[in-house]
Amino acid sequence: MNHIKEIIALIVFILLMLWSNGDEVRPQFYKDIKTIKDPNNLLVLVNKFNKLDQDYIPKDLEKLKLAYANDHKYVRHIAKKAFEKLSKDASEEGLQIVAVSAFRSYQYQDQLYFYYVTEKGTNYADRASARPGHSEHQTGLAIDVMGDNGDYNLFEDTKEFNWMKEHAHLYGFILRYPEGKEYITGFKYEPWHYRYVGVTAATKIHQDNLTLEEYLHQNKKA
Numbered sequence: 001m002n003h004i005k006e007i008i009a010l011i012v013f014i015l016l017m018l019w020s021n022g023d024e025v026r027p028q029f030y031k032d033i034k035t036i037k038d039p040n041n042l043l044v045l046v047n048k049f050n051k052l053d054q055d056y057i058p059k060d061l062e063k064l065k066l067a068y069a070n071d072h073k074y075v076r077h078i079a080k081k082a083f084e085k086l087s088k089d090a091s092e093e094g095l096q097i098v099a100v101s102a103f104r105s106y107q108y109q110d111q112l113y114f115y116y117v118t119e120k121g122t123n124y125a126d127r128a129s130a131r132p133g134h135s136e137h138q139t140g141l142a143i144d145v146m147g148d149n150g151d152y153n154l155f156e157d158t159k160e161f162n163w164m165k166e167h168a169h170l171y172g173f174i175l176r177y178p179e180g181k182e183y184i185t186g187f188k189y190e191p192w193h194y195r196y197v198g199v200t201a202a203t204k205i206h207q208d209n210l211t212l213e214e215y216l217h218q219n220k221k222a
Helices: 002-018 077-092 104-119 121-128 150-159 157-171 199-209 212-221
Strands: 061-063 072-077 098-101 142-146 173-177 191-195
Touching: 002 142, 061 142, 072 077, 077 098, 077 157, 077 173, 077 191, 104 121, 142 150, 150 157, 150 191, 157 173, 157 191, 157 199, 173 199
Parallel strands: none
Antiparallel strands: 061 072, 098 142, 142 191, 173 191
């Protein structure tokens, strides 16, 4: 009998390890969703549990200069100033960091998510694309970038990516969906996706290897 109990305990332990990282159990995404009350907060948490209203559009959107974007891309004023400074400073070191995606409306995200579902199925879509209202791009604080190879999907292979790893936080940006933190963010690793949170928060997140979720949770307890 004791032997059977030991086997059962071992099975339970293995299952918990498969569904957790350390002491954090993998959450059930897109459950108990809350509508965001303060979408203009620079530290606003938009994820699979927190949703923006479909009519939300930041009032201070501004177009990035074409020297720093591949087309007409819009972000909030504070993110525009920070990203243009970042891109300019990188260019002075012979690097090319260009925005390829920035603000997206709820309606645009709806179309994008539907495309992924149609082409690759819901499981893939939910790892690669946010459902409408759950995309950081709607905040006007998120930017997807590419380097000198001209392909954001291969941004990790560029010298620009290495530069961003060391410098992005100095301008207030974080790598929003880091590798190995998918169980927290709900999204696959995206080396091209950066989020403006301000220099103070970005520096802490960078130094402690945190996600935005972890940073906000720690500060909530403090």
